Amino acid sequence: MSQSTRFIIRAYHRIPVRCILYYMGGEFLGKGTVVNMSRKGMRVLGDHQVVPGMELVLRLSLPDKDEPVEIQRVVVRWVRGLLFGAKIVTVSPDGEERVGSFLSSRLRSYCASS
Secondary structure, three states: OOOOOOOOOOOOOOEEEEEEEEEEEOOEEEEEEEEEEOOOEEEEEEOOOOOOOOEEEEEEOOOOOOOOEEEEEEEEEEEEOOEEEEEEEEOOHHHHHHHHHHHHHHHHHHHHHO
16 A cells, blocks of 8 residues: 555544644645644645645644744645645644643533533
8 A cells, every 4th residue: 555545543543623724835825723632643625736755834823822832844645636634744842742731621611612
């Protein structure tokens, strides 16, 4: 099986979210919405086409602060039109903490509403 079609079981569950992000790769800047997310990856609906294996830099807007979280490196794992999955590779400790806190609060509210 090729890498783009291989089935992989995730170590983390993805949580439904709605966050705006900007993604940069090479010579383009795209804008998108994160549809679901975990500490290690995310599903994004964007406005600029990407391809599996592409490395991107992200600026993710979270509701806790006006300042976005910069994720220095993600790798695109799969693509379906303008929807794509990305694996988080490099993020600062502060950014990782903010993402973790955001996901924990979303998980608590998600579980409480189920």
